[in-house]
Amino acid sequence: MKRRNFLAAAGASLFGIHAPAISAQGNGIVMTVNGPISPEKIGVTLTHEHVLVDFIGAEQVNPDRYDAEEAFKVILPYLRQVRNLGCQSFIECTPAYIGRDVKLLQRLSQAAGMHILTNTGYYGAANDKFVPKHAYEESAGQLAERWLDEWREGIEETGIRPGFIKIGVDSGPLSDIDAKLARAAALACKQSGLPIASHTGDTRAGLEQVEILQEEGVDPTSFIWVHAQNDWQLMRRIESAVMGVWISIDNVNTNNSDAIIKKIMDMKAAGCLNKILLSHDAGWYSPGEPNGGDFRAFDALFTNLIPSMKETGFTQQEIDQLLIHNPQHAFTIDAKTSGL
Numbered sequence: 640m641k642r643r644n645f646l647a648a649a650g651a652s653l654f655g656i657h658a659p660a661i662s663a664q665g666n667g668i669v670m671t672v673n674g675p676i677s678p679e680k681i682g683v684t685l686t687h688e689h690v691l692v693d694f695i696g697a698e699q700v701n702p703d704r705y706d707a708e709e710a711f712k713v714i715l716p717y718l719r720q721v722r723n724l725g726c727q728s729f730i731e732c733t734p735a736y737i738g739r740d741v742k743l744l745q746r747l748s749q750a751a752g753m754h755i756l757t758n759t760g761y762y763g764a765a766n767d768k769f770v771p772k773h774a775y776e777e778s779a780g781q782l783a784e785r786w787l788d789e790w791r792e793g794i795e796e797t798g799i800r801p802g803f804i805k806i807g808v809d810s811g812p813l814s815d816i817d818a819k820l821a822r823a824a825a826l827a828c829k830q831s832g833l834p835i836a837s838h839t840g841d842t843r844a845g846l847e848q849v850e851i852l853q854e855e856g857v858d859p860t861s862f863i864w865v866h867a868q869n870d871w872q873l874m875r876r877i878e879s880a881v882m883g884v885w886i887s888i889d890n891v892n893t894n895n896s897d898a899i900i901k902k903i904m905d906m907k908a909a910g911c912l913n914k915i916l917l918s919h920d921a922g923w924y925s926p927g928e929p930n931g932g933d934f935r936a937f938d939a940l941f942t943n944l945i946p947s948m949k950e951t952g953f954t955q956q957e958i959d960q961l962l963i964h965n966p967q968h969a970f971t972i973d974a975k976t977s978g979l
C-alpha cells in the first residue's frame with residue numbers, strides 16, 4: 640500500500656509521465672530528480688556527467704559559494720543542446736561534499752525537458768579530500784544508514800531521491816576509508832536496490848570493490864566501474880563484464896573517437912557489448928571561477944563518436960544497445976527491493 644501511494648504521488652511528475660503501476664511480477668523503476676519513471680522512458684542516456692563541481696574540499700563546500708541563478712543560466716544551454724541531439728536522460732555524478740545541488744538539478748531537468756538522476760554516497764578518490772570527517776568515525780553500516788535515509792526521505796529535505804549510489808576510490812590496494820565506502824555502498828544497495836557507480840582509480844581497486852560487494856552478497860550487476868578506460872586491461876574488463884559489472888567508458892571527447900571505438904570493438908568481440916556504458920564526464924561549472932570557468936559541452940558522443948561508429952559498421956541496433964538499453968538496465972531499481 641505504501642509503495643502504491645508513493646508511486647501515485649509520483650504520477651504527477653515531469654512531462655505528464657505517469658509512474659508505472661507495479662505489477663504482481665514487480666516492475667522496476669528509474670528514480671529521477673522528479674520522481675520515479677518507468678525504465679522504458681529512460682531513452683538515450685548520458686551515464687556519467689556533471690553540471691557543477693566544487694573542489695574546495697569537504698569542510699568548506701557550501702551552496703553560498705556560487706550564485707545558483709547564474710549557474711542555471713550557464714548550464715541550461717548545454718543541456719538543451721544535447722536534448723536537441725536526442726539525449727533524453729542525464730546521469731549527474733557529483734556526490735555530496737563536492738557540489739551536489741539537487742534543487743539546481745531539478746530546475747535544470749524541468750527547463751531542459753530531460754530526465755536527470757542524482758546520487759547518494761561519498762567520494763573517496765583524490766586522496767580523500769572530499770570525504771566528510773564523520774565518515775572516518777562511523778561504521779560502514781552507519782554510513783549506509785545515512786545514504787538510505789536520503790533514499791527513503793529525500794535529500795536535504797527537498798523530497799528529491801537519489802537514483803544511484805556514487806562513491807569514489809583511489810588506486811588499489813584500497814585504503815581503509817575507501818574500503819569502508821565500498822562496503823557502505825554494498826549495504827545501502829542491498830536495502831534499496833540502488834546501483835553503485837564508483838570512480839575507480841585502477842584495475843586493482845575495481846576488482847577489490849567487486850570482492851567487497853560479493854562479500855556483502857551484492858551481485859556485480861549492481862556495480863558500475865566508472866572511468867574503466869583508465870588502466871585499461873582488456874582481459875580484466877572482459878572477466879568483470881562477464882561477471883556482470885558495468886564497464887563505463889566515460890571520457891568521450893571530440894578527439895578520441897578512434898580510441899573509444901577500439902575499446903568498444905574489443906569488448907564486442909568478447910560478446911560484452913551489453914555491459915558497456917558511454918559518456919563524456921564533462922560539464923563542470925566551477926564555483927569561484929568567472930562565469931563558472933571553462934564549461935565542457937556534452938555533445939561529442941552525438942556529433943563525433945556515433946557518426947564514426949556508423950562508418951565503422953556498427954548497426955543502429957548496437958548503438959541503441961549502448962545508449963538506451965544498457966543504461967536502462969544499469970539504472971533500473973527492482974521495485975520489490977526498493978523498500979519504498
Ligand SMILES: [Zn+2]
Nearest residue numbers: 687689732920
Ligand atoms: Zn565524473
